[in-house]
Amino acid sequence: MLNGWNTLMLSTALPIQSYLRSIRRQRGLIFRVSPTSVSSMEIDSDLKVATISVGEFARFSPFTQRNDPLGFGNWRAAAGQQWHKEIQNRADSEGFSNEQSIKGDLEWRGWTFRLNGRIDQIRSQKDRTHLREIKTVTTPLPLRPEEVSSRFKSYCIQLLTYRELLNRIEAQPTGSVDLDLFLIELGSGITQSLLLDERFDTLVVDQLDVLADYLDRKLERLSRLRALRFKPAYETPRPGQETIQEDLNQAFERSPIGCLEAPTGYGKTGVAWEFALNRLATGKVERIVYLTSKSTGQIEAAERLDALLTDQSAASYWQIRNKAEHCVNVEFRCSTKTCSYLSDLEEKWGRSALEPMFLSTAKPISIDALKETSAAAGICPYETMRTALGYRDIWIGDYNYLFSANSSRLLANQPDFDPARTFLIIDEAHNLPSRIESNLSKELSALSLNGLIEELSEIGAGHKIHKSLTNLVNECLAYRKGDVLTLRQLDDLTDLLLELINLISTDPMPYESITPEALDTLWSLSSGSTALKESASRYIAWIPQNGLIRITCIDPSQEIRETLTQFKECLMLSATFQPIDGFLEQCGLADQLTPPQQVAPPAPWLEGAYNIAIDTRTDTRFKSRKNGEALTAATIAKLAERHSPIVVFFPSYAYAQSLYEAIAIDYPFYRIAMQRRGKGESLSSRAEFIDEAMRFHDIIFLTLGSSFAEGIDMIGGKIDAAIVVSPALPEVNAIQQAKRDYYQNKRLDGFERAYLQPGIQKVNQALGRLVRAPGQKVKVLLHCQRYAERRTKSLLADQYQNCQYIFKDEDLKRWIEEEPILKT
CATH class of the missing domain: 3.40.50.300 (P-loop containing nucleotide triphosphate hydrolases)
Structure with missing residues (x-):
């Protein structure tokens, strides 16, 4: 049962209607109801409409935040759902209705925020309405009101936003709505009911400004790109380049995917940049992503791009480097436990002056300057880089930022990254299938698993997890060097992996206490296991040495196709596609309704x-x-x-x-x-x-x-x-x-x-x-x-x-x- 601890129940002593009315007069806030709802933010720059859920609006930040490790911890969600259910079971006796959907438009500074959400509980009595949002937390309760607004700001904004939408639907005065943030301490069941008073009202106004500022910068960025001017890749075309831009235009009229095959020395990189920049300048796309398989290729691509952009160019770019290169510590250990630069990021972002640094130059900031400036603000330089990406029109990086489950979150988590509005360039594309094969492969080592068992036992992991890991160790030891597992044996191994992943996700575990090495092992175990179960024939499991099972992907075509076809357009570059049918087969593109177009200019x-x-x-x-x-x-x-x-x-x-x-x-x-x-x-x-x-x-x-x-x-x-x-x-x-x-x-x-x-x-x-x-x-x-x-x-x-x-x-x-x- 829930412990009925609610000593910090606050009353709304002062009506805030007049306060918000004055703010609205100053900032031009208008509300109207709208039926639209979606599950993620969509931005229509022409109509100046942003469609977003109330929860996403409340959590939105242009700055990076640290998430729970690996995305594990579904047990927290499951436990939270149980607490929600118990609270909701009391709804009738307390006069509440559960799970009330709400939709509406909120206009602010010329933008329309099209919002949708679901209120946990709502109660209407005479001339008053009571909204309750139920949240489970791991922080020990009780908390002072100012601590709540600091630690759980998004929860408060969520409630405040529901009120603003509801007021326009019901035409109720603002002061007649009570906002109840009902916190439940996950481990103990201690509860705290906090009524939000006028001290919290600025949170929603500030959040509106944060999102409007971000969208205004997006409009400015797109407007700036319409004025983009750049030099041709070559003042005098090299032999074979005379008609290449028109050839590429015709190819992309027939298909969203093109393959440019030309020998080394032809100038493929410069040709590709010129074509992509034209797409950017004419508004056909809003961003360019250039990926290659080697870090040296990224440097060369950046240098070639820089030669095309003028000093007054409207386009900005960034070369993405890995975490280790950004580290300012003596030893690279990327963990909130060991690195102070990863703690309290939201607070540090609020008082830092890093944002002007992102806007002051179109070129990447040197890694040394980035490290020095970020460290001075107490922020991890890698987190600064993640934030800076959102301000750039062109990203240059490694294949992994699209095709690796671990690294792809860097781009996927960018608030305004939409592949459907992006031009993708894949350099050295002949290397793509083998690289993705490697990314989709994994190893199970009895030695590493035993180490993981020992560490998890020390921090109090449950018996079921211990038993599941032991079963995997036994499976590793069941074979001898040179053995190849049958599909049936691989299926049994996959079942063991999925069982462990389910336990890790649903059983309580103090992830904050796990070492980075152990987290890497957990990530390796979880990554790709579902795909392994669904298409085992695309993998082979074999034993390179006793106690080690290596699971190798032999056909990455499905993953490549699913990734590439998300993009507005994709241009693949290589000197050696030959034979082209084999390459397209490896990329899963051979049977597309609009097959990729090959452009092979003369040399x-x-x-x-x-x-x-x-x-x-x-x-x-x-x-x-x-x-x-x-x-x-x-x-x-x-x-x-x-x-x-x-x-x-x-x-x-x-x-x-x-x-x-x-x-x-x-x-x-x-x-x-x-x-x-x-x-x-x-x-x-x-x-x-x-x-x-x-x-x-x-x-x-x-x-x-x-x-x-x-x-x-x-x-x-x-x-x-x-x-x-x-x-x-x-x-x-x-x-x-x-x-x-x-x-x-x-x-x-x-x-x-x-x-x-x-x-x-x-x-x-x-x-x-x-x-x-x-x-x-x-x-x-x-x-x-x-x-x-x-x-x-x-x-x-x-x-x-x-x-x-x-x-x-x-x-x-x-x-x-x-x-x-x-x-x-």
Whole structure:
């Protein structure tokens, strides 16, 4: 039963009608009833109408707030519902009616706020109306009135808003409505009934101003964008760019999704920015989001955008960086328990002067300045960045901000982010399917789960949660290295995960006491488990080592399609969509009613730029690799003797290391620079490595698919010859075999989808970096007989199709010595 503690029951001693009337006269507040209702804020900028629920209106803030961890804690909602039910069961005896819907329009400073909500309890007696809002809280009760208005301001605003709407429907004087905020302490059941008096009235007026200010800034932003002026991507179009803007316009008239395929060096990024900025300036969209797979790609995209925008440009942009880069503490531990910069954010925002910093410049604020200014205000710099995004027209970031369950909340929680009004650019789009596969995959480790059990036991988690985690540990230990779970076993594992997630959501747990590491584990367990249950055939569960279950996604097409089709328009960029039907299949876009349009402009400077030869003398498959090692080493040495420095691409670091050692023994006079494993992820370190390697070495070893092979542009035009050792097909393992079977069951070429396409795509990407401008030329030796196979060769880009064949040593010698002729 509820404890009847209500000693802080306050009466409305002074009528507030005259006070609000004076405010309305000053600020132009008019009310009228309207039938519209929706579940989230929608903004019609032309009519100046914002449709929003009363609860969302009461909670609205242009500044970021910290939510409960992981969104867990449904047990609080369930417990709250039980308390609500018990209070509501008393309604008849107290003369209340439960769950009264209400809708209305509130006009303020030229805006119409179209509101809808549901009053928990309402009682009408003669000339007075009593409104009651029931809220469960974890804060110990009782509280002083000023504490209530500070801690639970949105609850107070919600009640005050109901009164303003009700007064216009019932035509009652403001002073005849009693507002009762009924608080229930969740753990103990202690209650506190607080009647809101005139001291609370300014809350709703202030909240109206907050929302009106935000919407006014939105109008100003859109008006400013209509005056947007920017430079063309290229004053003189490069060859093949003469009609590209019109080509893109025609493509988007036919479909909201376009695929721009053009070789490295064409200028795709600049072309995409110019097209998107035109959409922004003409009002077709209200925001641009540019995503790429590597942080260095974001830097390059920002630099290219900056070159198009003038000093007086009306467009502002922001490059999104991760949490760790924003941290001002010695150790990165993002938790309200350990970081004072995350506490009392609402109060700090109220007294900070950070907002002018967002509005003062169109360009991103440097990370150092952001950290310094935010820390001085006592606010986490990452939270400042989150708030600053809402003031920017263009966002540049990583794929994860759309496609990762953990990171996507950054954009999704922005109050004015609507994909249906946004132009999306996906750079290096050929990497999208594999990245989303990785995001949708997870691991279950018996070691981590045991650690979680120990920590949760220490903070008082229930027996059911302990038992559920133990069942998962036992499942991890039930298999041995190399095992692959059947679909039935995967389904049973998913049931265990869903059981745990349900317990975590419904059983009381002090999340504030859980370490960030444990929260990460909980998040990993919960993320994607429902999708796993609904479409288990798109996953494979296998055992890479004892005590560890790895659940790998083999088909991310559903998630990609559902995300991309939310946007007004989406432009995907790549040098290597080929084959386009395979790419669209992987993205779930092959069967769209309005299929994506491919735009593939000509690149005339590639005519004759590549002198390709296929070396059929060796087989570089793993089982035959050692036998051909001497021939491969000799081939590399011969090419380096004539064309030093040369670049040699390998499918793996281990293969490169093996050849490094072989050449060091048989040809010790050659200086070899080898990309180190895990090194060179920053643009500057990659540039430094390449510069040093080309100046002081004869041979440069790079790994296909790495940031060096796909993201390094400094070698274009600076080398005369390169070798690609092996087609770089993925190793045969449980994952690739599962992919092969999966696509085969869909009546597609499983081997091509699982092995050939990803391997040759890496080759195409690497070769594209060797010629980036007219006049550049290069010899490329494809060193493996598999390149000569029809279906392997057909996947090579068009500019690599015309090639010679090396059958014997004399053919190689003749090819090395001949001079390629560039066509004019």
